[in-house]
Amino acid sequence: MTACDQARELQRIIDQQLISTMFQPIVDCQKGTVLGYEVLSRGPSDSPLHGAPALFQAGEQCKQVISLEQACLLEAGQSCIRHGVSHLVFVNVSPGLLLPKAFAEDRLQSLLATNGLKPENVVIELSERYPADNPEALKARLTALKKRGFRIAIDDLGTGYSGLKLWSEIQPDFVKIDRHFIRDVDRDLVKKEFVRSVINLCERLGCRLIAEGVETVAELTLLRSMGIHLIQGFLLGRPNPFPTAELSALDNPDPIGGGQATSDAGYLGRYIVPLAPTASLGEAWQVLQSSPSIFALPVVDNDRPLGLLHKWRVMEVFSSTYGRALNETKPVSSLTAYDALVVEHDESLEAVSQSLLEDDLHYLKQHFIVTRNGHYIGLGSTRSLLRMMTRSRVEQARHANPLTQLPGNVLIQQEAVHRLQQNNPFTCIYFDIDHFKPFNDLLGYSKGDEVILSLARQLCTVFNGDSEWVGHIGGDDFVVFSDRLEIRKRCEEVQQLFALEAATRYPEAIRQAGFITGEDRDGLPRQFPLVALSAGIVVADSRAFGSAADLAATAAVAKSKAKKAVSGIQIVSNIAALNEMSDDHKTTLLA
Template sequence: MQDCLSQELNRLLLTEDITTLLQPIVNINRKCVFGFEALSRGPSDSPLHTAPMLFETAERCGQTLELETLCLRTAARHWSGHGTPLKLFVNISPAKLMPPEFNPTQLQELLLANGLKASDIVIELSERYPTADPSELLKTLVWLKAEGFLIAIDDLGSGYSGLKLWSELKPDFVKIDRHFIRDIQDDLIKREFLRSVVDLADRLGCKLIAEGVETEAEFRVVSELGIALVQGFLFGRPKPIATAYLDSLNDHAALASKPPRREKEIAGLLCRYIEPVTSESTLRDAWERLQSEPDVFALPVVDNGRPLGLIHKWRIMETFSTPYGRSLYERLPVSNRHSADALVVDYEVPLNEVSERLINDDAHYLKQHFIVVKNGKYAGLGATRSLLKHITEQKIENARYSNPLTFLPGNVPIQQTLVARTEEMRAFSLIYFDINMFKPLNDVLGYRVGDQVIVLLAELLKEVFHASDDFVGHIGGDDFVVISSSSSANYNAGTVQSLFAERSRRFYSDCILKSGFIESEDRNGQPCRFPLVSLSAGTVEVGPDEKVTADQISEFASFAKTRAKASPNFRFVVFSRARSGERSEGSQDSDGSCVSCVLGEVQN
């Protein structure tokens, strides 16, 4: 096998059968392509097609420098044909820049022959390879900088020398290894590492490039950390032509004017852009794609933006494994073997709904992928494994802070949700529910009945506030909170009050129900008659684009609850200035059941 690979490498070097592909590097802030990285590949039908196999074989055969020289010549010729006034990033090993291998005259001739300028070339020096003589390497880099070349350290965090190489070489760019980017939205350690690297780069006057950005979630975190240059499949796969996919930049620009938002639990959170094939692509084309991308197990089949299904790696392997399978079927279109029953979901669909659809779709087979669309057009793929992992982690996180009696989210998730809603700058209502006369009931009927009444209220809140973005939390004791974007939130609060008054009566004896009160001691130890339990609802309605903090809303909610307990039918609403125009100050509902004020009155 090794002899075959060695012979194939010698053939490629002799025939110069190397292809240059270009992957875009984009500038988030300017919403444009900053440059392209030149990536080398062997022929598509060669065992040395993929970069890892190609360069690992060259290293084993001691021909790395010969291969690099060929790749540089090929990249220069390929880039000169595009006439693009952008930066070209090329990979060079330290050994290639060390004497006697490094030849300044040949480098200048290569630029001249292809009409290139040194200032347009960024030399990527990989951190994966050790440097035998740093002082000699530094001399070469000083010369290159003097000539106008730019220097980048590739794969920061993946190799031998770490920050030492950075401090010695003083590069213009540092590319962060994709290991630190993958799933960064779910990894606190990775985010802290990147935050420290961003701070260091600012101090040293160096630009960072985040490699391997594949999902919207990763992109948002990288952007929020202040990294302006990004590279990855989300913006374009390596292709022979200089192209880029910039829709994510446009989406980012639309959000840039608003404060950062917490990740929404939607299908788009797990969406990864996989370059699709068309229905006319052959099984051979699809197989070569899947072979060159070992972490991809299915390709979306898309015509004119409309997803038709998935072509699975196992399906092609099954087809080719039959006698003469490859020669018989490789020229067939993928439409002959693709799965047309793939689950297609909208970008904004909640993850729990995606999970339910996957589980209910087929009782005997759980699909491994689902297709995500935006406005009916293909946007990317989601992996069922990632979905289940995310939901499991979310449930574990919720369980940590849930109330042990009702299993509703407790104070930490309540605060997180409230902060997220204020950052969204959309209209929403926060309703603070409190049970009236709960202590007398608890004292007379016992804690067991008291717990049952609390559970009853929790069930009612979940029953009435069941919209996808409704949030029901349990502060503690008999205090609950609901956060809802529904325009009927205040009406729903009244519904809960009515249902609670009706269903809570079952906990009393016929005698108590007939008398209409319960006898117990007041706070001074004196016998007293108390009404049966009822429910107070203090509401804070926040308008769109309202500049109010989560802490302020919490204060307004406490005020509203206190006023509700002393108001007719136990309801009170505090309106923000943005929504106060809907009612006059101090107004009542038509049935006189709900009084209100605006936030200014609370603050004054």
């Protein structure tokens, strides 16, 4: 598209008012309601300038930004009225649109308040991405808008020019953290510390914080645990031509028992600026004095941790007679504890706890260093570790199956999501007891519970590796996750153990006959074989399965086929099995 063609197309869109408005929800997770909608502008669907980046880039290149923004604001106001939007409306405005003297507050109000949209329902988002040529004039214009009832938000915080300065001067109602700092915040200690600092500023300055670009449950869970309740992102709703939100995502509990967000050492790490071994004890003491919540400083050389400088050790030396004068110029290496525990970011909380207990029988270390591939990324505390492990065990107990105490459906879902996110191949095995109903009908539910408990013990005995995980879906259905791909022989081993143990539950006459007589689903008499175990095996990875729901559906298909197979085992290595099901069958399996 040439520059001339671009200019003509842009002018056509502005003159004919061909802008369309999209709505993306901003959700209050604490209340479980929609706070408001950000209105986003698009060009015509058949135009090269349909997408927002192309549309506004053309506006800049053709020096039509103000005219384009005016057209967008007018359509936004009209769209809100057409759809009966009663929530807050967030609109993007560049500093350039507010600064011209000819563009007074009355003009902005008329564009947005068409047919009754009130200023107090409008939040003006001022992006930090664009510089303000006249900050004082911009501040005066924003102050005047606030007096008229408009609310102000600073958008894209952390990406550009004068956000913090403007923040302190105009006291915005909302601050939106740019999506760059939210993406993978559950796995990035530096981003986590940035978010935490912004939370502290918001609390002190009395404004509300909105996290943009939230796309995963792990990100949402961490942000909620940090106290951020206003969320915007694809997880809760993509931009749509009409106002809507996906609030069901709020029902997902914290990903305890498998998600990176809560079960790995990286979650506990707090980034503290490390000391070089040549730094002086006087410099270290200044840091410790200025940060009362820090009780140890990591000593790092070329990103490789050497040890910890403990606050109590420095205080001990400095408090002696002439202690500070004699020692403050010495390097921190002279007091560094080189026996500090160092753990990788993906090490489990249980493993870290075990390392702490085994490290010294007489002294429990209060801190440990967290690394990624041997490079320092943060400092963890034993107190936080114990708190998180307690919380994890409480959550696991809450979501455990009441009979077997194995992880139930909620935790199974989380484990599946976690393994798919790792992008490493693994095996999912769906176990089911065949002919279990006739067994229950003949011998009673207490005997049935004994068989289920016996199977639970057998599964935990056979699948007991570090990378293996056993869950109880419910009734006589179990699931096993394993990093091992060659799993058939071990499934056969469980089948044999189960058959031998279950046979002892029957009376001798039935064991000799090899069947029992009972009623089928139609109430007709029928001979049923003794109980047996079927195993549907799925070799899985994120390339074959886009979601845990896809994996669950395929595992259910594999189990169904296993129940018909002579061996009682069926292996599926791709998602093709889903194509064999009707939509009704898929819905039933995923319900």
